[in-house]
Amino acid sequence: MSVYLLRRLIQAVGVVFAMSLIVFIGVFAIGDPVEILISPDADQIERERAIRALGLDLPLWQQYLVFLGKALQGDLGRSFVFNEPALQLILQRMPATLELAFAATIGAIIIGLPLGLYAGLRPDSAGSKVIMAGSILGFSLPTFWVGLMLIMVFAVQLGWLPSTGRGETVEVLGMRWSFLTWNGITHLIMPALNLALFKISLVIRLTRAGVRETMLMDYVKFARAKGLSPFRVTFVHVFKNILIPVVTVTGLEFGSTIAFSVVTESIFAWPGMGKLIIDSINVLDRPVIVAYLMIIVLMFITINLIVDLTYSLLDPRVRLEGK
Amino acid sequence: MTEVPTLEVRNLRTHFFTRAGVVKAVDDVSFTVPRGKVLGLVGESGSGKSVTGFSVMGLVDPPGRIVSGQILFKGQDLTQLSDEEMRQLRGNRIAMIFQDPMMTLNPVLRVDTQMIETVLAHEKVPEEEARRRARDALGMVGIPSPDERLKSYPHQFSGGMRQRVAIAIALLHRPDLIVADEPTTALDVTIQGQILAEVQKLAATTGTSLIWITHDLSVVAGLADDIAVMYAGKIVEQGDVGEVLDSPLHPYTHGLIGSVPSRNRRGEPLRQIPGMTPSLLSLAPGCAFRARCPRAADDCGVMPELSEWRPARLARCHHPHLETAEQAA
Numbered sequence: 001m002s003v004y005l006l007r008r009l010i011q012a013v014g015v016v017f018a019m020s021l022i023v024f025i026g027v028f029a030i031g032d033p034v035e036i037l038i039s040p041d042a043d044q045i046e047r048e049r050a051i052r053a054l055g056l057d058l059p060l061w062q063q064y065l066v067f068l069g070k071a072l073q074g075d076l077g078r079s080f081v082f083n084e085p086a087l088q089l090i091l092q093r094m095p096a097t098l099e100l101a102f103a104a105t106i107g108a109i110i111i112g113l114p115l116g117l118y119a120g121l122r123p124d125s126a127g128s129k130v131i132m133a134g135s136i137l138g139f140s141l142p143t144f145w146v147g148l149m150l151i152m153v154f155a156v157q158l159g160w161l162p163s164t165g166r167g168e169t170v171e172v173l174g175m176r177w178s179f180l181t182w183n184g185i186t187h188l189i190m191p192a193l194n195l196a197l198f199k200i201s202l203v204i205r206l207t208r209a210g211v212r213e214t215m216l217m218d219y220v221k222f223a224r225a226k227g228l229s230p231f232r233v234t235f236v237h238v239f240k241n242i243l244i245p246v247v248t249v250t251g252l253e254f255g256s257t258i259a260f261s262v263v264t265e266s267i268f269a270w271p272g273m274g275k276l277i278i279d280s281i282n283v284l285d286r287p288v289i290v291a292y293l294m295i296i297v298l299m300f301i302t303i304n305l306i307v308d309l310t311y312s313l314l315d316p317r318v319r320l321e322g323k
Numbered sequence: 324m325t326e327v328p329t330l331e332v333r334n335l336r337t338h339f340f341t342r343a344g345v346v347k348a349v350d351d352v353s354f355t356v357p358r359g360k361v362l363g364l365v366g367e368s369g370s371g372k373s374v375t376g377f378s379v380m381g382l383v384d385p386p387g388r389i390v391s392g393q394i395l396f397k398g399q400d401l402t403q404l405s406d407e408e409m410r411q412l413r414g415n416r417i418a419m420i421f422q423d424p425m426m427t428l429n430p431v432l433r434v435d436t437q438m439i440e441t442v443l444a445h446e447k448v449p450e451e452e453a454r455r456r457a458r459d460a461l462g463m464v465g466i467p468s469p470d471e472r473l474k475s476y477p478h479q480f481s482g483g484m485r486q487r488v489a490i491a492i493a494l495l496h497r498p499d500l501i502v503a504d505e506p507t508t509a510l511d512v513t514i515q516g517q518i519l520a521e522v523q524k525l526a527a528t529t530g531t532s533l534i535w536i537t538h539d540l541s542v543v544a545g546l547a548d549d550i551a552v553m554y555a556g557k558i559v560e561q562g563d564v565g566e567v568l569d570s571p572l573h574p575y576t577h578g579l580i581g582s583v584p585s586r587n588r589r590g591e592p593l594r595q596i597p598g599m600t601p602s603l604l605s606l607a608p609g610c611a612f613r614a615r616c617p618r619a620a621d622d623c624g625v626m627p628e629l630s631e632w633r634p635a636r637l638a639r640c641h642h643p644h645l646e647t648a649e650q651a652a
Contacts, residue, residue: 217426218421218422218423218426218427219426219427219428219429219430221382221421222419222421222427222428222489223429223437224382224413225380225382225413225414225418225419225421226413226414226418226440226441226444226492227410227411227412227413227414227415227441227444227445228410228414228440228441228444229410229444230410232440232444236432236440237429237432240429240431240432241429241430241431244431314431315430315431316430316431316433316476316478317430317476317478
């Protein structure tokens with residue numbers, strides 16, 4: 001187990017290093033922030049002073065080495081725009097995004113699993129046909145359009161739910177959370193549902209496919225031959241087996257939910273990382289973009305590791321190698 | 324008054340209603356299994372022998388359905404029971420062992436979980452008591468250090484060991500009847516021999532009746548008391564196992580026995596039954612074996628009845644091998 005973890009850690013370092021190189025060169029290729037950041041009225045001397053202050057006078061490879069040296073000490077650079085450490089800037093907004101992503105993922109599982117289970121157990125019923133048709137809509141409707149529709153129906157016409165911001169928050173562990181106040185929850189419902197829509201459909205389809213496949217297995221028939229109640233056959237013998245793909249996919253999807261909550265955050269003016277990155281790209285705030293991408297890379301690596309570890313808990317055949 | 328047999332199946336018909344048509348997987352099958360006896364149910368793949376077994380267990384899934392007939396278990400008709408009443412019998416009074424031991428145990432649950440749940444499904448006993456019974460059952464089927472093995476997952480067992488676990492699960496409640504669906508087919512021959520001996524011993528000591536479904540005549544020869552040969556959903560020959568194997572009446576049984584390699588015919592090519600099992604979707608009227616039968620004649624266009632050609636020897640044929648039967652007699 002520890003050998004396995006160590007090997008995964010070394011792989012992770014390699015991936016982070018490679019990504020930093022790609023990200024750094026990629027962001028350099030996007031454009032020159034000097035034109036946006038420095039006022040056109042500035043004279044040549046001021047310009048050069050500013051460029052030197054930002055470290056943009058060095059050749060690319062030297063800039064990269066400077067960045068790498070500082071990154072190893074936990075410093076991912078200062079934002080050109082806010083003149084604050086980029087890392088701090090992102091971490092401040094991270095709880096909002098994490099909260100949204102968690103709410104969406106949990107919502108997807110709470111809604112998706114029972115619906116998928118039903119559709120798998122009664123594949124020919126009218127209810128499951130409605131569910132499956134609905135899941136196609138969930139897959140194919142664009143997020144931004146659904147978001148706008150939600151606002152139009154529930155905020156504008158019915159006036160049930162607020163459409164922007166996080167509402168009242170409570171500070172716990174130095175971070176602000178919406179889900180601890182009723183007002184905050186009403187703010188959270190629509191963006192979370194919007195972000196969850198695709199994942200609900202995914203979980204429904206995965207669960208249904210898993211149930212239908214597992215029901216045909218000999219061990220399910222054997223469980224019935226043992227005289228177990230239908231409840232136990234479904235919720236112990238079948239359920240534990242379909243959890244494996246569902247956990248894998250929702251786990252891996254969690255990373256993309258965070259990374260691509262950009263659209264939802266923009267529509268509902270949710271003050272998270274996604275909104276920050278869009279603003280930063282607009283003004284070519286390189287340190288923030290780079291820091292954001294590095295954090296996302298780290299997040300994906302961590303999530304993958306957690307998924308693998310969970311997998312081994314669910315499936316005894318995948319006990320991790322190396323003792 | 325004679326003793327009520329453990330199982331009496333009367334005119335059982337189990338059909339599958341598929342889009343392509345009605346498949347008569349089991350079509351008018353009757354047999355009796357007395358207490359403590361072993362019935363060998365023999366036939367090729369698709370002959371309906373497994374569906375017969377599942378019908379007895381009440382585990383026929385849609386599109387399949389028991390259309391008519393009676394399954395009398397100690398005099399009680401199983402086809403009339405509710406789902407819950409049937410569940411209470413399954414795994415308790417009637418148990419089943421499946422063909423592929425690699426597939427019958429749930430891969431994500433420990434062996435103790437799978438055994439204890441079987442005990443608790445039918446008896447309200449403390450978990451410790453259930454665990455003790457599970458351990459004893461494992462010991463009974465010859466699994467060494469059962470206490471440790473209880474905590475293992477199925478993939479930590481070999482195929483033979485898994486089948487022993489499955490048999491142990493079937494024996495937990497000392498059932499009156501075990502339906503064994505080719506339980507030794509997937510095992511290698513040495514393990515097969517051990518398991519057969521084990522099962523025979525257990526049946527003899529506990530008075531359990533067995534339906535042993537197989538396509539392997541040599542297994543039946545050593546194990547069964549009676550034999551029923553199935554072909555295309557119908558029983559074509561039925562009788563005492565020694566008599567049927569010595570002097571088969573039906574040309575199909577004759578062919579089956581002839582296709583087993585024998586020391587007496589060394590050097591000769593193996594005799595096969597020509598052709599293959601007919602599709603149950605497109606059965607022509609008359610005897611289903613007609614197209615492959617060396618003795619077929621015009622009158623085989625009419626389905627023969629299962630008739631008693633010799634005392635307690637039934638065959639469904641217009642032209643049975645009476646001459647070999649006479650030689651033997």
